[in-house]
Amino acid sequence: MGAELGRRKLVGVAFRGMGELEVSDSEGHMTASLALRADHASRLGPSAGLASYWDKARDSGFSSLLHRVVACFGCPHPCRSFLKINEDPKQMALSAKEPGYLHFDIPSLDAAASAGMGSGAVTTAFMECAKAGADPSSVIGAGVTDIAGVRTMLATGDAPAKARASAKGSFRSYSTFDDCIALGLCPRYWAKVGLDLDAVSECIEPALGRGLR
Numbered sequence: 001m002g003a004e005l006g007r008r009k010l011v012g013v014a015f016r017g018m019g020e021l022e023v024s025d026s027e028g029h030m031t032a033s034l035a036l037r038a039d040h041a042s043r044l045g046p047s048a049g050l051a052s053y054w055d056k057a058r059d060s061g062f063s064s065l066l067h068r069v070v071a072c073f074g075c076p077h078p079c080r081s082f083l084k085i086n087e088d089p090k091q092m093a094l095s096a097k098e099p100g101y102l103h104f105d106i107p108s109l110d111a112a113a114s115a116g117m118g119s120g121a122v123t124t125a126f127m128e129c130a131k132a133g134a135d136p137s138s139v140i141g142a143g144v145t146d147i148a149g150v151r152t153m154l155a156t157g158d159a160p161a162k163a164r165a166s167a168k169g170s171f172r173s174y175s176t177f178d179d180c181i182a183l184g185l186c187p188r189y190w191a192k193v194g195l196d197l198d199a200v201s202e203c204i205e206p207a208l209g210r211g212l213r
């Protein structure tokens with residue numbers, strides 16, 4: 001895709017949705033969606049950002065740096081955690097230019113935890129990787145165990161690109177990953193709540209006016 005964008009001299013494509021969606025059976029779609037939402041509310045449990053998905057985010061080292069949890073638009077279960085390391089995590093004020101990092105990458109966090117890095121060090125490391133455009137998994141996986149090693153690796157460009165099993169490593173259940181991607185559903189959310197294709201179809205079918213199956 002990158003090569004094709006380059007061939008067309010495009011640096012990016014932006015979309016702005018200005019049209020209205022035509023829903024075949026708006027009442028039926030709304031009723032099914034509200035029923036699904038109510039069911040999910042009882043199954044999701046409390047929203048705790050990354051701690052809802054990754055047990056190590058419950059550690060005191062991680063939670064003491066937690067500033068807020070963040071969700072995608074409209075998602076009732078925020079799955080990411082913003083840690084502040086360069087200003088008081090409890091303060092809303094923005095005084096530091098780069099106050100912290102929005103953690104979402106569970107495989108890289110696991111690699112860093114296995115290497116013995118604490119939450120503050122790993123947040124600094126991921127910030128520096130993000131600025132360098134480097135995959136934290138590859139950098140940590142190259143054998144570094146502290147922030148000095150990360151900086152050396154980034155400065156020398158010696159981190160070998162490590163093969164990841166696509167984005168699947170960020171999700172608790174791989175079994176439903178492909179179904180979710182095909183239907184445009186968030187795999188992380190549905191792995192948490194339990195993918196139920198019948199329930200999904202009950203919502204989508206009235207919207208489209210035809211059966212999915």
Ligand code: SF4
Nearest residue numbers: 071072075079186189
């Ligand atoms: S669970 Fe999915 S939709 Fe919800 S905040 Fe996380 S990534 Fe976004």
